[in-house]
Amino acid sequence: MESTEKDILRGGQFLVKETNCEDIFTPEDFSEEQRMMKEAVTEFVDREIWPNKPRFEAKDYALTESCMRKAGEMGFLSISVPTEYGGMGMGFVDTMLVCDYISGATGSFSTAFGAHTGIGTMPITLYGTEEQKQKYVPKLATGEWFGSYCLTEPSAGSDANSGKTKAVLSEDGKSYKITGQKMWISNAGFCSLMIVFARIEDDKNITGFIVEYDKNNPNGITMGEEEHKLGIRASSTRQVFFNDTVVPFENMLSTRGNGFKIAMNALNVGRIKLAAACLDAQRRVISESVKYANERIQFNTPISSFGAIRQKIAEMATNCWVGETASYRAAKNIEDRIILRQNNGKDSHQEAELKGVEEYAIECSILKVAVSEYTQRCTDEGIQIFGGMGFSEDTPIESAWRDARIARIYEGTNEINRMLSIGMLIKKAMKGHVDLLGPATAVANELTGIPNFDVQDFSELFSEEKSIIANLKKLFLMVAGAALQKYGEKIEEEQQLMLAASDILIQIYIAESAILRAEKIAKKEGEANAKEQIAMAKLNLFHAIDVIETAGKHSIISFSTGDEQRMMLMGLKRYIKYVNMPNIIELRNIIASKIIKENKYCF
Template identity: 75%
Template sequence: METIKKELLRGGQFLVKETNCEDVFTPEDFSEEQIMMKEAVKEFNEREIIAHRERFESKDYKLTEEVMKKAGELGFLGVAVPEEYGGMGMGFVSTMLTCEYISSGNGSLSTAFGAHTGIGTMPITLYGTVEQKQKYVSKLATGEWMGAYCLTEPGAGSDANSGKTAAVLSADEKTYTINGQKMWISNAGFCDLMIVFARIEDDKNITGFIVEYDREKPNGIVLGEEEHKLGIRASSTRQVFFNDTVIPAENMLSVRGGGFKIAVNALNVGRIKLAAACIDSQRRITETALKYATERKQFKTSIADFGAIKGKLAEMATNVYAGESASYRAAKDIEDRIALRLEEGNSHSEAELKGVEEYAIECSILKVTVSEDVQACADEGIQIFGGMGFSEETPMEAAWRDARISRIYEGTNEINRMLSVGMLVKKAMKGHVDLLGPATAVAEELMGIPSFDTPDYSELFAEEKEMIAKLKKVFLMVAGSAIQKFGPELDKHQQLLMAAANILNEVYMAESTLLRVEKNTNRYGKDAQEGQIAMAQLYLYNAVEIINKNGKEGIISFAEGDEQRMLLMGLKRFTKYVKYPNVIGLRNLIAEKLKAENKYCF
């Protein structure tokens, strides 16, 4: 196994430590095997998914099941599954790649794929006994069986641990009887196995169970009608009722009361995979909008030549690039952390669990940011198409509808924003991330006299790197002051937490984008990266504006008088450019690159 030579930061440490661009993984670093996998999945997507867009949009649930079976036959459902259980045993980056390129053809198939490979298969792979893995995982990895995940209930959504579904152990301790109701269950209409969460007696935490579902012998399982949804129309989504459903006691997953931990860890993986699932969707929307804008003429001019349209296309492409940069940075960190744990003697399951858990903050950041970017991208796609974008004849309205669920999946974006900051504070309390030292240093800097020397920014990316360092200080300043004021009561101030999370999100995304561009500029030269440099500068400019707004909102919500004045002066100091970039010039440069290639070319 390859030994990890780079300095591998812990989750959340990006905020307080500088990252060397050479230590960051970028899509330009894909191996030949990964590029072959990407091309195979893209070809499958074009042939089996995109070619049948109308059937998916007309709620052809059977088609979703058929395509999933074909994906299983080609091995795409088992990329992350160890070889001894019928999978490919590939690394985390390869699983992200597969997820990205199989998900962009249609939201219904993307949902079915995510539900099956992630929350349907993964809990058994990571938490199951050897017997459970041997019995079930190979069937799921090959697509012989389809999986579903039954967590949400009418009264238990974001508060998943409050579910009322009950599991009662028989007197002879050989079986459990499950009774309860689950809702919004993806793949319910064609699954063969369900991961079901239920409470035993008055346990504090829920427990996970493996429940087989045979349509001919339903064992007390009753499915509701298919839900009719805004988007993901061919994704089978039903309520599931358990009426005295009897399962063997050995079908308990992990330990009694361990279900909430399973759910949380499954969501961590689901969040970064959801980000991956949105990337190629954005890329395709951007390309489709670009090609339409090039062909569409108004006032005897291609609308792609209008400044208003150029601005939209440039922002769409920039967000694709940023999302891709940050997602694969985090994915490789997870993969490397898993490798380190395997070197230390951890089992495959333990290494995977701890590897992903380490970067739970980054997973939440990516889930929020990329899901909102894909929605914005689809919205602008409709706008570029004009009236045609509102018609079902073009793919834009379906892309917009499908994108909308991504802000709700895997924990709403509001929940994830509060989680990311909360998890960072907990890591600091455990000593895993030193927030106190840097926050104290920022507080002392605010009390000191600022330097009026003009810095030397002659080196490429010098001002951008300095700006990102200052943006990190904004988070430390705002969050540090808020923690000092509210202490353990901070979690009750949700709007303040969300403002802090917006700052954290933009820092990670802007830094990831710049690090990728710096690495590739070193590798390929400045001229070859002209468009990418413009995107890094544009994304950073937008990030500064977002951070300025959220920093100000946070500060004036809890500080008054001299403290407020000092913090606002600090915010101004930490978000001020020495030389502002020509934002419109950057957008035009990016748009011209797109027009010249007539495709997303970054």
């Protein structure tokens, strides 16, 4: 049966609507074709990239370029490219899957792959004219050419629209001359094409251009030296200087002044794909850590039998699993929205994809923040499990830790994305796309009303956890509603409040996703066969409540006083309350035992 718009939650609606486990997509739902693709990508990484980690760490940029060409030959660069431009024309979930599993071995290759397929190729497929797409996309899809994305400048980072690079129209109107400086440009050392953003005259917004680059005929383009970076060492990263670089008029991307919109939409896609690109890195770190813990003998016993190590393994696995869960949930929502818009005949493929991703910009920001932070924790704990060896370049954990650090910075820093998620939610509410006012009013009435003292039946699997999730949503509405009432449109100036609110929002989305996936598995396989997944969902919720309690308390006491403050603090206590507190040590042992026995991450 075809999905209708009523069946698919709009972006941000997870906060005010209930979702059934049958309605979310999980990795257990991969088709046979998707499983084959996963195996092909994993085999490629194990053959071409993982054995060469020392060469990547030694800044072997030629190896990165060579592996990218091989990825092109395998078809991995063309997954999301429409078939009419030489691509495979596969769905959004497929592109997430490839991005996920191709990113497991090294951040250097992951960054090169993501920069090329995402922000290097995608702006042309989504915004280019038919002539531009026919000319450039087939070369990018095969790996004949590689793409880069020139947005950031010394004075324009998070404030991307403040760039000073200029584009001046020639007297005959046939070309533009671009002059300016760009920095942190991934793939700069081996690219043949750049997506460049520049300002025409005194336009309010920047404009995008497709700029060809030939080392033998540089056309006013010069490259800085390779940057020396903490991580992603074999990812070519250079400054790019433009000095009267001539660009044909027909190489303007989209329309004049539309560059900022192109940049923002490219970042939305980049954010969810960055989350995907952090997943297999975690799986591999966990597997390497468990193998080491099983082999490392101290006090005549493997360290994997020690409770302190088992706790780390369980927490690492839980974070990886819940991040994966939420990422594929959102990816399928985006895919369904794209298909729906196409089937309704409202949009072309490129318009449907643009609007489909834009619809879930909140979820994209949530995932970028959550999964990048899970990855940093995972690699940090991996070093701790390896002990002194983890600090050595002889083990893969040290480089994984360094590579993970950039994920919290690029595609918009996590601080920017936290504030964006709340800002976008408020805008959606104002447009009527997400009804926050009605539910927030109901929560306010509930707080001043007589509490319900009826004993609830929590005998069914996850019945209490689902009740808690519903209450956590009320908690968000209580805090956000009161803050909005006090600050109004100036709420975005209260950055610390925005950050706290986003922490609550992130935890709700991740925790709900995990509960629904575990429930779906249990219904299909039986609770006994899903005990580890059930344990991970419960463990994650327990931690989510801790984060939410802290963020909620800090928010409430910072903007309220007197009776209002006391009422909201009582509401906070009510909404985070367990009836049956889970045994956290038992949950961790269930998770760790399975991984230690399998000697790898196995979910």
